[in-house]
Amino acid sequence: MAVIHQTQIRQEILETTRKLLVKYGYNFISMRKIASNAGCALGTIYLYFDNKDILIHSLIDEGFEKMYNMLLDETRKYEQPDKRLEVLCKKYISFGLEYPEYYEIMYLLHPERMKRYPKEKFRRARRTFDLVAEILDEVAENRGILLKDSTLISYSIWASLHGVVTILLARRLDKRIDQNDFIDNVVQRTLRSVI
Amino acid sequence: MAVIHQTQIRQEILETTRKLLVKYGYNFISMRKIASNAGCALGTIYLYFDNKDILIHSLIDEGFEKMYNMLLDETRKYEQPDKRLEVLCKKYISFGLEYPEYYEIMYLLHPERMKRYPKEKFRRARRTFDLVAEILDEVAENRGILLKDSTLISYSIWASLHGVVTILLARRLDKRIDQNDFIDNVVQRTLRSVI
């Protein structure tokens, strides 16, 4: 009964999984391929991760960290609240398009798998929403308006942005429509409808 | 080299697949289970469907048909353009929540699988957008405004609605937020931002 693991091989497994995920996509990843690439036996992985889901989920933190930093960096470039909200929206979408593998494990894993989705991952995801809510409050204050529920509106904004990303990742946008026009339109509609 | 198949068993396979899909969800479906339930041999399925994806895709038409009719029925209940647009949005979301299995194969199948996604399915999906665009034009006319690109706006609206559905299906909504409040908020924001 092993209790605490913190050896080199655990990190190696994680890094290998991340590399395979980014390089080949979620569907390519199998426990055998990870073991093979990480230079360990198949069973060894199960000493450090209870199952495949938990292993994959360990990468979600990385994704949220990367995303949060990208959004923070981008919004810090500007001071005007409306502008900050705009670049936040656009950066969210471009993150999704730039790192589809991360976006997939962060937001698109099938619901059934989510039974195993650890709660602390949700907490980490929430940090992004706090950022949105924060900037929303700035916008409201700047316009001299009182926002009833910035959290609800944050999630509401997220829905639109998430819709854009998933539609584009699933290649479901009508080819007659320009991708950038589509993104701009949703973002503009979103911004206009905020308050 | 079989060329044309139109026997009873093909329909039986399709119906069995649909039943298994609705009853147990996408992940439960395997070719063996379908064969077993349809009362044929494993290999028989491959006489009528090149592979699993194509078999599943055959059900997509059903989904789009069902959805289109639901949306049409709902919007026909009203005459006022704004109201028609509102119930359209709400019905779209409730369809997604009510028939997650269909919604999944219609809109959420992983992008990699979409390489095999037949083009005629896209065409069928477009009918829904034409309905949205149609109602959008009504709204514009009613308000005496000229809409530049109702197709683009249709897809833009879709993004928001699709975002709502996927977030709810993936159970990613913060539990502090009421589901109906969330839906209403997005729909209201969407309607307000249309023009």
Place this chain on the structure above:
DNA sequence: AATAATTATGAACGGTGTTCATAATTATAA
């Protein structure tokens, strides 16, 4: 040095989608 605890292994289990040689059936030709 001997024992105990930990860590690593890979064969085995029951599943998956897909292929294909073979068998059964149906349609056509003599």
Place this chain on the structure above:
DNA sequence: TTATAATTATGAACACCGTTCATAATTATT
């Protein structure tokens, strides 16, 4: 009606999958 050809049905076999577990190798403790 019989013989041949074309079609349709079969399920074993292949190469994969996630997971388990008895066993082996290694490390720590006594």
